[in-house]
Amino acid sequence: MMPQQPLAEVFGYPIDNFSAEAMRHRxxxxxxFNNKVPSCTKDKAEDxxxxxxxxxxxxxxVTCPIRFREDWLIADxxxxxxxxxGTNWTSVTEIRLNDRYGKSAGNIDVVLVSYDDCGxxxxxxxxxxxxxxxxxxxxxxxxxxxxxxxxxxxxxxxRHRNYPRPxxxxxxxxxLAPQLIYKGGILNGWxxxxxxxxxxxxxxxLPTLPQxxxxxxxxxxxxxxxxxxxxxxxxxxxxxxxxYTRFEPAxxxxxxxxxxxxxxxxxxxxxxxxxxxxxxxxxxxEAPTLKDILET
Numbered sequence: 001m002m003p004q005q006p007l008a009e010v011f012g013y014p015i016d017n018f019s020a021e022a023m024r025h026r027x028x029x030x031x032x033f034n035n036k037v038p039s040c041t042k043d044k045a046e047d048x049x050x051x052x053x054x055x056x057x058x059x060x061x062v063t064c065p066i067r068f069r070e071d072w073l074i075a076d077x078x079x080x081x082x083x084x085x086g087t088n089w090t091s092v093t094e095i096r097l098n099d100r101y102g103k104s105a106g107n108i109d110v111v112l113v114s115y116d117d118c119g120x121x122x123x124x125x126x127x128x129x130x131x132x133x134x135x136x137x138x139x140x141x142x143x144x145x146x147x148x149x150x151x152x153x154x155x156x157x158x159r160h161r162n163y164p165r166p167x168x169x170x171x172x173x174x175x176l177a178p179q180l181i182y183k184g185g186i187l188n189g190w191x192x193x194x195x196x197x198x199x200x201x202x203x204x205x206l207p208t209l210p211q212x213x214x215x216x217x218x219x220x221x222x223x224x225x226x227x228x229x230x231x232x233x234x235x236x237x238x239x240x241x242x243x244y245t246r247f248e249p250a251x252x253x254x255x256x257x258x259x260x261x262x263x264x265x266x267x268x269x270x271x272x273x274x275x276x277x278x279x280x281x282x283x284x285x286e287a288p289t290l291k292d293i294l295e296t
Contacts, residue, residue: 005157006141006164008060008226009052009067009235011040015145016153017233026050026149034069036093042066043139051142053226053235054134054164060226060235061166062199063138065109065129070237074127074222077239078195079112081220082125089114091127097183105182125193128179132202133171136164168205177255180247188218188247197222200240207258210249217244 007015012032013022025032029048031040042064043049052067053060068074075091083089091112097105110127140160145152157163176196187194196219203223214220221243226235 003055003058005145005155006054006138007051007145008055010142010145010149011050012052014228014233014235015149018150019233023149026146031066032070033066034072035066049139049142050146051138054138054166056166056201059201060228061201062131062224062226063134063166065131067131068129068197068224068237073237073239074129074195074197074224075110075112077222077242078110078125078127078197078220081195081214081217081242081244082112082193083114083123087114087122088116097186099182099186105186106179108183125195126183126187127195127197128183129197130171130176130179130202132199133167133175134164135167135170137162138164166201168202171202172206172254180251180254184219184247184251193218193220194247195220195222197224199223200225203243207253209243209245209253212244212246214244216246218247219245219250221245 009015011022011025011030013019013025024030029040029050030038031050033052035041039045040048040050042051052064053062055061062068072091079087079089089112091110093110095108095111097108099105108126109129111124112127113124114122116122137160140162141155141157141164144157145155184194198221200223203221209221223240223243225238225240227238228235
C-alpha cells in the first residue's frame with residue numbers, strides 16, 4: 001500500500017516531530033549524523049535535500065549514506081570484524097583508492113586504522129556505506145513540507161506524479177556492484193577486509209549470498225534497521241544482523257544474473273518474429289517510378 005506521503009525523516013527527525021531540537025535542525029538545515037560539516041550537504045550544499053529516509057510500503061528505507069553514521073555504530077561494528085579485541089584504532093573518511101596504473105577506483109567511505117602505542121599503523125580495513133537510490137521526485141514533497149512543517153506534516157502526496165520510491169535494482173547494479181568490482185577487487189588483492197553497511201530492506205533485495213564463518217570472511221555485511229521510539233518520536237539506527245562472506249562468491253552472486261527459463265525468451269522472440277513477418281507480408285512492394293523504368 002502506498003503511504004500517504006513519502007518523507008520519513010527530514011534533517012534527522014520524523015516530519016511530525018516538533019521538539020525544539022527538531023525545529024532547530026530544520027530551521028538551520030543541520031545534520032545530526034556526523035556529516036563532514038554541521039550542515040546537511042546532500043545533493044546541494046547551498047540548498048540541501050535534507051531527506052534522510054523515506055517510507056516504502058510502511059517500512060522506512062535509508063536514502064542518505066550519512067544517515068548510517070549515527071553514533072558511529074557502523075565503525076564500532078566494522079572494527080569488531082577487522083581487528084582483535086582491545087586494538088587501538090581510529091577512522092578516517094573519504095580516502096582515495098588508486099589501481100596499479102594510478103587511476104582512481106573511487107573513494108573509500110571510511111577507513112579504519114589500527115595502530116600501536118607509538119602511533120605506528122598496524123592494519124586497516126575499508127568500510128563502505130550503501131544507501132538506496134530514489135526513483136521519482138523526492139525534492140518536490142520535501143520543498144512543499146519545508147514551507148510550513150507544522151501544517152504540511154500530514155500532507156497527502158499520493159496523487160502527485162513521480163511519487164518517490166526506493167530503487168533497489170539501480171542501487172545494487174549501478175552503485176554496489178561497481179564498488180565491489182573496483183574497490184573491493186583492490187582491497188581483496190591486498191588481502192584486506194571490507195565491511196558494507198546497508199539497510200535491511202535493501203539487503204533483502206540482494207541475491208542470497210553464500211555465507212562463511214567470521215574467521216574465514218573477506219566481507220562483513222552490516223545490516224541495520226531504523227527502529228522507531230514512540231516515546232521520543234525518533235528513529236534509531238540499530239544493527240539487525242551481520243552476514244559474513246568470502247569476496248569472490250559474494251561478487252559472483254551480485255554481479256552475475258541468474259538465467260530464467262529459456263522457453264520464456266524463445267516464446268517472446270517467436271512473437272516478435274511473427275510480427276516482423278506479418279508486417280513484411282502486409283507491406284506492398286514499392287512501385288517503380290518512371291525514372292527507374294527509363295534507367296533499366
